[in-house]
Amino acid sequence: MKSVATLAAGSLIASIAHAQVVQFDIAKKTTQPNRQRLSKREATTYEETITNEKQRGGYFATVSVGSPAQKLTLQLDTGSSDIWVPSSSSSVCTKSAPSGGSRGGDGAESGEDEGCTLGSFDSKKSSSMTVVGKNIFSISYVDGSHSKGDYFTDDFEIGGAKLTNVTMGLGVDTDIPYGLVGVGYALNEAIVADTQRVSSPYKNLPVQMMEEGLISTNAYSLWLNDLDASTGQILFGGVDTEKYEGEMSVVNVQMDSQTGAFTSFIVSMTSLTANSPSGSDSLTTRQYPIPVVLDSGTTLSYLPTELAVQVWREVGAVWDTYTQMAYVPCGMENSKGTFEFGFAGPNGPKISVDMTELVLDIAEGSDVPKFQSGQYKGQNICQFGIQNFTSEPFLLGDTFLRSAYVVYDLENNQIGMAKTDFNSTKSNIVAFPSKGATIPSGTVVQNQVAATGDAGGSVAQPTYAASKGFQSAAGIVPAFEWAQVAVIGATTVFMLAGSGLFFL
Numbered sequence: 001m002k003s004v005a006t007l008a009a010g011s012l013i014a015s016i017a018h019a020q021v022v023q024f025d026i027a028k029k030t031t032q033p034n035r036q037r038l039s040k041r042e043a044t045t046y047e048e049t050i051t052n053e054k055q056r057g058g059y060f061a062t063v064s065v066g067s068p069a070q071k072l073t074l075q076l077d078t079g080s081s082d083i084w085v086p087s088s089s090s091s092v093c094t095k096s097a098p099s100g101g102s103r104g105g106d107g108a109e110s111g112e113d114e115g116c117t118l119g120s121f122d123s124k125k126s127s128s129m130t131v132v133g134k135n136i137f138s139i140s141y142v143d144g145s146h147s148k149g150d151y152f153t154d155d156f157e158i159g160g161a162k163l164t165n166v167t168m169g170l171g172v173d174t175d176i177p178y179g180l181v182g183v184g185y186a187l188n189e190a191i192v193a194d195t196q197r198v199s200s201p202y203k204n205l206p207v208q209m210m211e212e213g214l215i216s217t218n219a220y221s222l223w224l225n226d227l228d229a230s231t232g233q234i235l236f237g238g239v240d241t242e243k244y245e246g247e248m249s250v251v252n253v254q255m256d257s258q259t260g261a262f263t264s265f266i267v268s269m270t271s272l273t274a275n276s277p278s279g280s281d282s283l284t285t286r287q288y289p290i291p292v293v294l295d296s297g298t299t300l301s302y303l304p305t306e307l308a309v310q311v312w313r314e315v316g317a318v319w320d321t322y323t324q325m326a327y328v329p330c331g332m333e334n335s336k337g338t339f340e341f342g343f344a345g346p347n348g349p350k351i352s353v354d355m356t357e358l359v360l361d362i363a364e365g366s367d368v369p370k371f372q373s374g375q376y377k378g379q380n381i382c383q384f385g386i387q388n389f390t391s392e393p394f395l396l397g398d399t400f401l402r403s404a405y406v407v408y409d410l411e412n413n414q415i416g417m418a419k420t421d422f423n424s425t426k427s428n429i430v431a432f433p434s435k436g437a438t439i440p441s442g443t444v445v446q447n448q449v450a451a452t453g454d455a456g457g458s459v460a461q462p463t464y465a466a467s468k469g470f471q472s473a474a475g476i477v478p479a480f481e482w483a484q485v486a487v488i489g490a491t492t493v494f495m496l497a498g499s500g501l502f503f504l
């Protein structure tokens, strides 16, 4: 069963972000995309400001494509490996706002969310555009969304780094109103899955930046910053030591178990601890050490069900059978509880994620849905940042990644992780000195525990000593009775409309 087809499965599931986008793309964008250009800091690093588009559930970078340059704002994705841009002629970009308020909320007032408001690419207007693969670009996602068209090469610019002849997909037939910049391993490109040939990958963006000497090695750092901050940063070819606190620990990327190749940023998750003013619980599963993908293109994080249900019980989350999602009262954002994720064994990095980073608004103002029954009746409903999956790949998306400063070293297949410094305004950029150089200022973890996905053995039920602290600190009463969850889950029926609003 060793097949490159599984490469596709990985990238497809990793692209669950798009399901989030479809659900929550409801509010009018209140801010302009950040068009600030960051200048070249050193000969060997390039820095780009990325915008936290909460409504779209992701981080976006403004790039230029073609000559003369056309500006587009694309989602930055460590979980995929292709750049693709929506074609100006695609129906998703040419459609105008529907008359009447079918979208509900702010979106209906102006229809600003219709069309490709983040930009589209008019290939006819670029003199340097060359089609290199007619009708062979094709990506489809688990939620049914897709992008298809031609592969082409053209000029491309990001963070002041100018490249010519960059291979991209042109989304001619697509239902996604913006493109992506996938910066993952070349082996995870859609063309590899589509052709079933590991020989088919082309040089994607970070590889090409290295080969053209813009950066010395295929590596970059990602600082997503606080959930409430509007911007973060991607730094190609270097590390910014002022964007994290404490030690930078370096762990190995794990190979994909199906293909035996490095295809995505899989690391070995080996512990999860719930901490609150009332106590601390070690949360366990037979599936440790868990292979988890660090994926900036996924809004939420997805753990094995056995672990996720313990997390939900700690915070008193409610599982909804209709939307297949866990929810919490929005007041939980004030909870003093934290979850500490551990990697690569006892010597590895530990990243604490505060509850403030795990409670996500579904809508704004009067559109916020409320619990209609159960012990949270009348309280605003928020989406919880940790959800569950049945099988690999498990994903640590933005709800986890914001709390970490992460260095992706695709040359050495290593990941550097440190505690983020939220809202840091300082900068100290250290470039990778040469191709294959190890992560500057990083310390490689000794005796790392590799991800096996199922070490067997016994697991201990936590006593949920932390649970009371999670919930009382948030001023949420009464303390949650876990036995009621099944009943509440079954009787609370949400209807998730296309607009992303709940109706009861």
Ligand SMILES: *[C@@H]1O[C@H](CO)[C@@H](O)[C@H](O)[C@H]1NC(C)=O
Pocket (backbone or CB within 6 Å): 132, 153, 165, 167, 202, 203
């Ligand atoms: C552009 O890239 C393509 C595909 O990687 C390659 O075949 C072609 O030779 C390149 N052209 C130039 C002018 O570098």
Ligand SMILES: *[C@@H]1O[C@H](CO)[C@@H](O)[C@H](O)[C@H]1NC(C)=O
Pocket (backbone or CB within 6 Å): 226, 228, 229, 230, 422, 423
């Ligand atoms: C970071 O800045 C945002 C926006 O100003 C603010 O809401 C948030 O509380 C700040 N976070 C921290 C940890 O200071």
Ligand SMILES: *[C@@H]1O[C@H](CO)[C@@H](O)[C@H](O)[C@H]1NC(C)=O
Pocket (backbone or CB within 6 Å): 305, 309, 319, 388, 389, 390, 391
């Ligand atoms: C997630 O957990 C719920 C509640 O335990 C369960 O019913 C559901 O099947 C799980 N979903 C997945 C995808 O594993």
